Amino acid sequence: MRYVLLVAWREYSENAKTKGFWIGMLLFPTILFIAIQVPVFLEKRGTPTRHFVVVDQSGQFEKTVDAAVERHHQRRVLQELDDYARKHAETTAPKAGQAGDTLARFADTDAALDEFIRRGGKEFYLRELQPRLKPGAPSFNEPRRSFERVPLPPDIRTNADLATIAQELRPYLRGEKKIFAEGREIGLFAAVLIPADVEQRIVRPGASRAAASRTWRGIEFWSINLTDESLRGEIQRAIDDEVRRREYVARGLDLALIQQVAATRVPFESLNPRKEEGKERVSGADVLRQWAPTAFVYLLWVAIFSIVQMLLNNVIEEKSNRIIEVLLSSVTPGELMMGKLVGIAAIGLTMVGSWVLALIGILAWKSSGHSEVATQLYTVVRTSNLVPAFVIYFSLGYVMYAALILALGSVCNTLKEAQSYMGVITMIMMVPMLTMMFIPKDPNGTVATVLSWIPIYTPFIMMNRAAADPPLFDLIGTMVLLLVCAVSALWMAGKIFRIGVLRTGQPPKLVEMLRWVKGS
C-alpha cells in the first residue's frame, strides 16, 4: 500500500504541475463565467448604437418610426431600472400602488410600459424608488440607445426619386462615407425608404389580385448587416401596427375594443405529474433541470477523456524512457498500476471538484440578483442529485476507461503507436456525445435504456437521464453492472500491464493479450 501511495503521490504532484492540468481546471469556470456574463455584457455594451435615416416621401410613418424607437428605448430603461431596483433597493414588502413594484411586476407588458411613460418615465421611477434605496447605491445610468435616427446627409435631396436616394446613400451604407451628426462622424447602419404611394402598396387580403401582385415592393430597408434584424423588426412591427390601427379606424371599428380583445388571453400552464401535489407547476428551473444533465454529461466526458489521456501519456513516458525497469525493481507492476490509477484519479477529482465548486460559487454569486438563468441553475444544482451523480459516475467511468488505457499504454512503445488505438477508443466514446441532446427528450425510452446497460456508456447515459427519475431497476442495475465491469476491466488490465510494460517491439495481437489475461 505504501508503494501504491508513493507512486500515486508522484503522479499527482507531477501532473498537478503540468499546464494541461491548470488549463483543464480553469477552463470550465472561465467558460461558465463567460457564458453567464457575455449576454449581460452584450446587452449593455455589446451592440453599438445603430444609426439610421428615414426618408418618408409619403409623410405618413416618420412619426410612427420615431415613436417606436423611443418606445423601444423606454422599455430598456424600464428593464434597467427594475434591475437597478433589485440590486440597490431594500426588498421590504412593497406598499401597494408604489410605482416601482407595480411596474417591475409588469415590466414586460405594454400596459406597464404605457404606464411608465405616462407617469414620466425614468424621473418618476427614481423618485418613487428614492426612499427605499440602500445607502451608498450608485446613481442610475441610463442605457445607451440601441437605435438612433439621424438626419439625411445634406447632399441628398429628400424629394428626389427613391431609387436615386438609395443610389446616393450606398456609399454611406457601405461605410465609405460618414454622416456628420451630434458633432461627430457617424457610420450609417440602415436607411428606411418609404415611397410616396405607400398607401397603394399596403397588402389587404381580400382586395383584388392585381393590386396585390403589384405591391411586391413597399417600404425599403437598406443595410449591409443581414444578421442584426432588431431595428428592421422594430420598425416593421410599428408600421404594421400603425397601418392596422388606421384600418380599424377606416372601417369604423372601436379601437379601444380591438385593443381590449387583442389583449385577451387564457393562462396556459405546464404541469408535471411527478412533482409534489399542489406544486406541479413547471417553472423555468424545472425546464432547466431537464436539460442540466446534458451539460453534466459534457463535463463528464471532457473530464474522463482528458485525464485518461494524461494516464496514457504517463504510462507511455515510463515505457519509452525505460523508467519502468527501475520502477519495477522497486514496486510490483500491480502496485505501479494502482498507484497510477489512484494518482491520476486524484488529479481528476481535483479538477472535477474545482469545477463543481466553481459552478456552485459562480452560480451563487451570480444568482444574487444579477442573472435569472444563474438563479434558476443554482436552484437546480442545489436541489437535485446531479452533483453527487456526477461524482459517482465520474469515479466509476474513470476506473473503467483507465483500465482500458492502462492496458493499452502498457503494450505500446510510443505515443504515436498508442494514438492510433486511441482513435478507436475515441470513436466508441463519441456515442454519448451524439445522443447527448436526444436523451433528455426521451430519457426513459428504448434507446436511452439500452445504451444505459452498455457499461462503457453507462456513466454518460445515466448521467444524461439523471433528472428524469429513471426506474430504480435501471439505476441500481446499471450501476452494479458498471461496478462489476470496471473492477474486472481493472483486473484484466493488471494482467496485461504486468507483461506489457516490459515488452518492446511490436504491440501484441489481441489474441496474445487474451492469453496473458487467461494464463500465467
Added chain:
Amino acid sequence: MNSTTPVLELRNVTKFYGDFKAVDDVSFTLPRGAIYGFLGPNGAGKTTSIRMILEIIKPSSGTITVLGESSALVVRDRIGYLPEEKGLYKKMKAWSIIAYFASLKGMSRPTARRRAFELLERYGLKDFALKPTDALSKGMAQKVQVLAAIAHDPELVILDEPFSGLDPVNQQVMEEIIRDMASRGRTVLFSTHVMQHAERLCDHILLMAKGRKIFDGTIADAKRTIPRRVQIETDDDIAPVRELPEVAAVTRIESTAVRNGCPRWELQIHEQAEPQAVLRACFERGVRLRSFNQSDPTLHDVFVHLVGSEAREASHR
C-alpha cells in the same frame, strides 16, 4: 543473515523466451563486499539474468537467492538497480527523481530529500539539483540515474552498463562511485563491454556468452586461462627457439612497421613456464635478441580468447 552468506546465489537458472533459450543453466554466487564484473557480448543473457535477479521477470527454472531471500521483492529496499536502457522523467527535477526512487526504497521523504541534495553535491551536480532532467546533458542525466539507484545505500547494487555513454571524466566519477560503495562493504555487480573498467575495478568477473556461463573467478584466474606471450625480435634463425620446452608455439608477426627489417616473433609459453627461462635459453643457444618483450595478457585478450570469434564483433564495439 551472517556475513558469510553469499549476497547473491543463482542455481541452475534457465530462462526461455518462447523457444529461445536466453539464459542456459547458469549458477554463480556473489560474496559479500566484492565488485563483480558481469561480462559478455551482446545477447549473452546478462540483462535477462539481471532482470531475473531483481524478479522483474521470473526464471523458467532454477533458483535465485538474493540477500538470503528467495524473492528479490522481499528485500527490494536493500537492492539498487540501474538498468541498461536509461531514462528519467523529463519534467521532474533532478533532486526530486533521486528522492522519489529513494522513497520507493523505503526512505522517508525528508531523509530522501536530504540524501538527494547530499549526493548531487558530492558528485558535482549541485548546480543542477533544481533543473528538470531534460535540461541535463546525457552524462549528467546518467549520473543522476546512478545516484537514484544508490541513494538508499543498498547492500547490493546492480548496474547494467553503467559506463556506456559517459565521457572519460564521468567514467572516472562512475568508477569512484563504485569504489565508494565497495569500500563501505556494499556488493556491486555491474555489466560492461569495456574491459578496462572491469580490469581496474573488479575482484571477480563472470563471463557469459550465448546464455551460458563461460568463466567465473578472479581476474588473475582469468588471465591464467590463456597462454602467456613473449615477443622477440631477432635476425638469427628462430629454429632453436621453437624447440625450447617452454615454448608452445611461435608465430611471425607481420608488421607494417618492421624496424630495421628485423623480424618479430610471438612465442606462446606453456602455463607453468617462466618467460625468464625463455630469455635465458635464447642467450644460451646464441640467439641474439634485438628486443625481448614480456607482457601479461589483458582482460580483453581473455575475453576474446574465451568468448571466441562470435563475440569479436561485440567486444570491438
